Amino acid sequence: MIHAEVRPEKLAAVRVVLFATLSLYALAVPGERLALLPPGFHERASLIALLPDAWFGHASLLALRLAAAALLLLAAGGVRPFRPIAVAGMVLFTVYLATLRPGHREAGALYLGYALALGPSAAAWSLSGARLSTKQRPPELFALTLQVATFVFLLTYSFIGVQRLLDGAPTVFFDQSMVWHIASTSERNGSFGFSLGYRFLEATPGARTVLAAGYLVSTYLEAFAPLALFFRRFRWVFVPFAVGFHLLNLLLLNIEFTLNVLVLLLLLIEWQPPRLGQEPRGVEPSTRNDAFS
């Protein structure tokens, strides 16, 4: 099983990469421009939809995203008090995303962000210094944080596959539904402007068969995604599949899942960061091998 043992540095590295990325996202996406739209046109997600439009003026949206970016940057640095800063940063970022009215593209990163904010991810690599990192923590908590985060992340793929199998199988795979989706989605007004999906249908003999087969295979790989947590061989199949799947989604369907790819690589590639500075106390991982990894 992946994340059977997790060093504090690994959790800290995931924290730095994820929170820095979310901070950059908030800095780069000028959501305050949505204040230029006529009142009532753009629907917002979450409970903030109940708030009047006056709350979503240019200045307040700008303040919201800059505050989220600043707090997430501090959280990336592990600045103390870490948990209040990280949780506040995540809440503001979630509210900011809700004003953009996202679907589920950012949800995987949000789930990981909350796990890191609530877990012991600032026990290492904290800008506040090693003096504050000496609190005794059960070493298993580091592993548990990433185990749960990875499981939840993989569930998000699984739910989509399971629902398609229960609701649409087998018709959805054999009635050229994917051709319909390619035609519809690749020609939508995506910000990347790709219309390669429709061109692919036009230019490739046998495209319909390839799409139907790919739809079936990718649905099963999505449905079984949680196996990647348990079985290394499945992980070797799933990770390249998922990266390719998101790339093809972008090219053929104009749907971008950059944050999901980042989370996928952070959570499902077995990597170890370098040891920097003083090892936090009480967190020395055991060297025990896991028979089921």
Added chain:
Amino acid sequence: MPKVSGPLGVGHHPTYVKALLCFGVPLVVCVSGVQGVLGRVPKQLVEALLGGLLLSAFLMHPVVARTRGAAGTWAARLALAWPLVVMLADASHPRTMWLFPLHKWHMFTSPMGAAPDPEQFRYTAHFKEGGSARLIPGAGVSDVATSALDGELKQLLTRTLRVPADPALRSEAARAIQGIARLQEAEDPAHSIRSVTVERCRLPVKPPYVADCAKVLEVEGASP
């Protein structure tokens, strides 16, 4: 797949593997359409059961069992409750986005083979300085905003064109398109938009794959 030796010397799978098999086997046979026998059994219940099997497998895995046992803090308990919350939110099929970032996970689920050809709207901005360019709603904000605005504008225009004589709907659509044009001007202040042309395109799902577009609306000016 890991096996351990049983009391009779016959290999058997650990409990978490059994839970995974109980999750996976029904999904494999779904491709035959056998799930149709469930008839009126709510899908939510089936999804919750399948999610429960995954959650059981996770919790019963020896590594997770060891970590959760040793990390008996409130943070650990909170962490372990999180998959359950995400799973129940999905299985409850919420129709609103009020629970965001919790929601129903579905994508390309319904069979569309018998559906009419899909339609999309295309927007062209004509500049005061001359020239024109394709207008992508919210392109300067983010792709997520683009998806949302494109979908919302599509719904509004479809409603408007269904009742073309309704001046209130036409005015609402015009205001929305002017708002989209203002977003574009904020992204590219060097170009002022004089008018926006809207075309409705039908996208055949059978060869030849050539979009059939017709102009349906022209909206003047972007500035308020």
